[in-house]
Amino acid sequence: MKELIEKYREIGFKLTPQRLAILRFLKGNTSHPTAENIYRQIKEVYPTVSFATVYNTLQALVDRGEVTEVTIDSQKRHFDPYPKPHHHIICIECNKIGDVFKDYSDALKLPKNILKEFKPVRNHINFYGICRECQKIGGIKYGNMSKSRAGCREF
Amino acid sequence: MKELIEKYREIGFKLTPQRLAILRFLKGNTSHPTAENIYRQIKEVYPTVSFATVYNTLQALVDRGEVTEVTIDSQKRHFDPYPKPHHHIICIECNKIGDVFKDYSDALKLPKNILKEFKPVRNHINFYGICRECQKIGGIKYGNMSKSRAGCREF
DNA sequence: TACAAATTTAGAATTATTATTATTTAAAAA
DNA sequence: TTTTTAAATAATAATAATTCTAAATTTGTA
Structure with missing residues (x-):
């Protein structure tokens, strides 16, 4: 400390x-x-x-x-207190967040028209998916998931 | 109509x-x-x-x-009323937003440990950069840019 | 130890968003 | 066209997250 x-x-x-x-x-x-x-x-x-x-x-x-x-x-x-750059994946059912430690920068070339307007500094990807627990529960949709869905922690 | x-x-x-x-x-x-x-x-x-x-x-x-x-x-x-999937670039000085029309999905393979936990559905990239107007203005930093910085529209 | 500047706290204020409810209206049925 | 009814509107109140205020306290330094 x-x-x-x-x-x-x-x-x-x-x-x-x-x-x-x-x-x-x-x-x-x-x-x-x-x-x-x-x-x-x-x-x-x-x-x-x-x-x-x-x-x-x-x-x-x-x-x-x-x-x-x-x-x-x-x-x-x-x-997000974790110091190293990383991306995130969010469960679209329960809003659980996971960290994605992979650098995609080389693949993320910006189109020319954008490069004329912006000097790039960094990037961040939000992946969206369905977590294992919510896959199990299946296609049931709730109005406001993050409050109640069992098996998934609050994010 | x-x-x-x-x-x-x-x-x-x-x-x-x-x-x-x-x-x-x-x-x-x-x-x-x-x-x-x-x-x-x-x-x-x-x-x-x-x-x-x-x-x-x-x-x-x-x-x-x-x-x-x-x-x-x-x-x-x-x-965002624009219907086709796209990404965004945000000026870190004035918060101006631009649309990035390019599909990076092929390059955005998730690591195996994540794929064990999530079924991917979609992704969205936020690029961060400095827009042309703010590059001109240079390194001056304001406390709350989006409200006042000349030359850049509010986002 | 003493001092200046920064920080803390409690509570008020602000801002974005959601909920409530009586009234109105769009669209389907008669 | 008129009637019906389920849904939408508007005004307002309520809520929730965040920021502000000002007086009291504390930190780091001289």
Whole structure:
């Protein structure tokens, strides 16, 4: 944990116990938590922690490139603490998210008309599919899956 | 416009003047409007139109696969009325969105471990880059670009 | 230790979206 | 054409996620 502390001090990140708790929670985490997910966790250790602190810290981490934002959900922001670039696959039935560790950049040449307008920087792929649990359940469709579908974890 | 009317009746879509106005606005539209963008437009023709109608109609169109949702913005939903599958490129400075009409599917083979867990259905790529106007402006960074940056349209 | 700047908290405010309900209307039936 | 009825509309309230505010506290440094 010492490297963590050093590292963040270096980038001008003032370390408070709350922030440290958030960093601990995020370190090595391969889920895609929302601010609320994090807030609940931190509250176990710091019962007085506020949402503002969670949002502030997340924003600071995003600004510093230490955490990215996953654009999969139009309802709420999901954060991705895993540092290496990767893509995602989302179950269209239950919204479960998986990480896809493969670099497709070589295959992703942009058309000329786009290259005239944009200087490319990076790319991110959302794959959509049906997870094993939802394949088992079969073709039944629910109105709002992510809330209730058995067998699939919330994302 | 007649085909539009027939088409939507066929799929069990009750046609009201408000909906027709929304359909007219969306037809051939290559922008990525929010519900509010659409609401403002429709209000010019139907000053009493309500947000609920806009959302209801959009949801009905999304459910029927006539309109898709673009996952680029965690603040609000953006809709994409252009019917053919395509990808997007987003300017990381001003948030301008461009359409990328190229099918990369052949190159996007998923790793085996993912294929064990998910049956793939489709994919969508977000390219990120810097648009020509923002390249001109150069390295200056603003806190919230999309609101003010000159030369770049709002997305 | 003392200080300045940054951070925290609680709560209010804001914004996007969804839900509610009485009224109206489109489209099918008579 | 008129009647019927199921669905859609509009106004408004409700909800949920996120941001803002301001006073109190804390961090890292001098």
